[in-house]
Amino acid sequence: MREALRGLTTRGRSFLAAAAAAGISAIILGERDLLRVAVLLAALPLLAAAYVGRSRYKLACTRSLDPGRAPVGSSARVILRLQNMSRLPTGTLLLEDRLPYALGSRPRVVLERLGAHQASSVAYTVRADVRGRYPIGPLVIRLTDPFGLCELTRSFPSVDKLIVIPQVVTLPAVRLAGEYAGTGDSRARSVAVHGEDDAATREYRRGDDLRRVHWRSTARTGELMVRREEQPWESRATVVLDTRVFAHRGEGPTASFEWAVSAAASIAMHLRQAGYKLRLVTGSGIDIDASEVAGEGVILDTLADVKTAQNGDISILVEQVRRRSDGGLVIGIFGSLTVPEAELLAGLRGNGATCIGFAIDSSTWVTLSPGERQEADREHAAAALALVQSGWRSVPVVHGSTLPQLWPAAARGSSGFAWRAAMAETVGGVIR
Numbered sequence: 379m380r381e382a383l384r385g386l387t388t389r390g391r392s393f394l395a396a397a398a399a400a401g402i403s404a405i406i407l408g409e410r411d412l413l414r415v416a417v418l419l420a421a422l423p424l425l426a427a428a429y430v431g432r433s434r435y436k437l438a439c440t441r442s443l444d445p446g447r448a449p450v451g452s453s454a455r456v457i458l459r460l461q462n463m464s465r466l467p468t469g470t471l472l473l474e475d476r477l478p479y480a481l482g483s484r485p486r487v488v489l490e491r492l493g494a495h496q497a498s499s500v501a502y503t504v505r506a507d508v509r510g511r512y513p514i515g516p517l518v519i520r521l522t523d524p525f526g527l528c529e530l531t532r533s534f535p536s537v538d539k540l541i542v543i544p545q546v547v548t549l550p551a552v553r554l555a556g557e558y559a560g561t562g563d564s565r566a567r568s569v570a571v572h573g574e575d576d577a578a579t580r581e582y583r584r585g586d587d588l589r590r591v592h593w594r595s596t597a598r599t600g601e602l603m604v605r606r607e608e609q610p611w612e613s614r615a616t617v618v619l620d621t622r623v624f625a626h627r628g629e630g631p632t633a634s635f636e637w638a639v640s641a642a643a644s645i646a647m648h649l650r651q652a653g654y655k656l657r658l659v660t661g662s663g664i665d666i667d668a669s670e671v672a673g674e675g676v677i678l679d680t681l682a683d684v685k686t687a688q689n690g691d692i693s694i695l696v697e698q699v700r701r702r703s704d705g706g707l708v709i710g711i712f713g714s715l716t717v718p719e720a721e722l723l724a725g726l727r728g729n730g731a732t733c734i735g736f737a738i739d740s741s742t743w744v745t746l747s748p749g750e751r752q753e754a755d756r757e758h759a760a761a762a763l764a765l766v767q768s769g770w771r772s773v774p775v776v777h778g779s780t781l782p783q784l785w786p787a788a789a790r791g792s793s794g795f796a797w798r799a800a801m802a803e804t805v806g807g808v809i810r
């Protein structure tokens with residue numbers, strides 16, 4: 379009852395104050411009718427508090443998110459299903475779901491009375507313009523009487539997470555170098571057997587067709603060897619994301635780092651759909667193998683949380699990639715580079731890897747004076763040229779560039795870039 383009295387609304391407290399004033403006036407004036415009015419005014423909020431306080435509703439709530447992963451800038455629908463588990467009908471319920479500031483204001487929904495064992499659903503939408511994981515909940519229910527004199531609050535402890543992933547754009551289909559590396563089960567191509575080439579034979583296993591026995595290899599090795607009609611090859615790719623905070627410029631959703639994260643997600647999804655075994659490495663220490671069936675979700679969830687690192691270093695990033703480097707395709711999305719940093723990236727060219735770098739000129743994300751712009755362009759041109767000379771295919775990125783337009787350039791040889799030639803010839807520090 380004490381909790382119910384503490385839940386009196388402003389209207390309920392006003393009734394009690396009016397009852398006290400009427401009672402005092404009735405005593406002073408000796409008016410019995412006024413005293414009856416005072417009793418009535420005091421009884422209404424007290425009866426409302428007793429009604430709300432003794433209402434032992436058994437409510438069950440479930441929350442579902444559609445979709446559970448929402449791209450940046452899109453909306454997600456939150457569906458609340460409330461069920462009355464008791465035999466008593468409820469009064470009017472006010473529902474309020476707690477949301478972080480990035481998802482907007484807290485939604486408030488009025489739900490009419492629920493009968494015994496009756497269920498009802500309500501829904502609202504949220505929108506986020508920044509990547510991340512956002513808690514939704516707990517749900518707060520406000521119980522009130524029909525006159526609005528008393529209000530009590532109940533809450534459900536459950537909290538759900540909405541994952542806001544980077545924007546993924548569709549890329550055109552192009553043929554990339556370094557498609558096949560090593561062996562595996564992802565792709566297969568026929569391999570002809572020439573003479574005594576043992577690369578196309580293997581040991582005999584029970585159940586193999588004896589017509590596939592390779593007698594020359596059997597005679598030389600002393601063990602029964604059979605031909606391999608096809609040799610499986612796999613497409614491997616490593617996506618490298620530069621997370622150094624000083625390599626990126628701009629603020630909020632339009633910063634150069636957000637462009638880089640979206641590019642990494644788009645490239646990773648494109649390569650996954652093309653059948654590549656994928657690995658994602660970032661300068662903040664993330665190194666995940668996304669070759670499994672659920673690899674797409676792992677990549678998107680990881681990139682939803684990735685942040686810039688204060689103590690990033692290109693040499694550490696190179697060493698991290700080389701730890702498990704097994705050739706194939708390496709695609710890097712880099713912020714502003716210096717010439718020594720670009721030269722360090724030559725270390726990823728080992729083991730037959732094909733390296734493609736998207737070199738972001740993050741200085742174009744901010745406004746500079748003419749002198750500062752000239753100096754920034756000169757430094758970026760020198761670093762990009764050093765990247766090309768390190769054996770990378772370099773694709774320049776400036777503010778306003780879109781990845782689908784840049785992607786076909788990743789399939790061309792470095793000698794095909796007119797931009798590379800333009801950087802190679804500078805006059806007075808200005809790109810010619």
